[in-house]
Amino acid sequence: MTHLWFENALLPQGWAQRVRIGISGGCIVSVDADIAPLPGDERHSTALPGLCNVHSHGFQRGMAGLSERRGRPDDDFWSWREVMYRFLDRLTPDDIAAITAQAYVEMLESGFTRVGEFHYLHNDIDGRRYADPAETAGAIVAAAQTSGIGLTLLPVFYAHGDFGGAAPAPGQRRFLSTIDDFAPLVEASRSKLPADARQGIAPHSLRAITPDELAAILPLAHDGPIHIHAAEQMREVEACVAWSRARPVEWLLDHAEIDARWCLIHATHLSDAECDRLAASGAVAGLCPVTEANLGDGIFPAERYLGAGGRFGVGTDSNILVDAAAELRAIEYSQRLTHRRRAVLADDREPSVGKRLFTTALQGGAQALGVAGGLQVGASADLVSLDRTHPAMAGADTDTLFDRWVFAARSSVIDCVWRGGRKQVEGGRHVAAGQVSEAYRRTVAGLLS
């Protein structure tokens, strides 16, 4: 049993002072407030619960910055996707493990303590299943163990190139499954998970799966979460309307019993009716605003959605830049630029934009990854401590602390991060950062040579 003591900590009921947290077996076993530290307690200033990163494709970290040059005048998401397909043409499972470990180290250093890996790179370079159908899932598990991050694995079902069961393109051969060979992959993946990992299921998108296939794979989620890409691109919305006369989120709400088990990734392009229905469904919108900005996707209607009581989590998606605070900031800034107002996502009950974004993403993220979040007995001991001597924190109190972190600090404001009770980040740096980044450099240099 170890004890951490904090001058203040954000508990589920709000800020508490002089907080002593007992940890055993990776979980929080006691939380006591207004208590003095005892000899042997490790002392820090401010504790926050770690955030869940609801959406990642770990291998894409290796191509970050490689698609920022103009290829043609109408470059967009679809031309980026061609660059991504070429990048993964050569990736081996060892490459995936090395690149993903780097992404996960960066997630921990930025305050994420669990990742939802939307894992679709299942097949060998020639498109055939590996002898072990969970070969690449094993690479993801290895990256999670190297970094120490919590893992919710979301094996992806991907079978088609567009709406209506269209044939896949050659560049999609490493993603493809059939109904028959997907269940063995899911079960083989499950057998590789460490004890505190979770597994759900991810129908890739309505572009990649037919309604019959969707119905067939959902039972494979068991009690885990269900994630799907939806409405990231207007071309996708238009193609969905041409196929079904409904928009993607509308189609899912009408046909897929969307509820609290679901996380709709992006959900960027919503009509007002879709926005209100999604908010009422209890599902989580998985917002990835840094990637969505990078890819030119569009702006999620966050003001209306939060006003309707909608839940969201944040994800780093393409991992172009891995930073929890940057995701939260980008949600608010996209609304300011749209509405030409400030503090758009605060409300009467919570005037601090940073705190409202953080606490909403904390709850929605935990729901979307199938875990209990927050600093409470029984939850995984996933904590982040902030450096209150950082210049961005000068004069900050608990009322303004989140706004300082989200809007005015760089990631160096994070001091320590514990995951499952183990301190993985100290002084802002992951304990294995040197070794992981060396393997990452070697891997990416080899891939690009």
Ligand SMILES: [Zn+2]
């Ligand atoms: Zn994605």
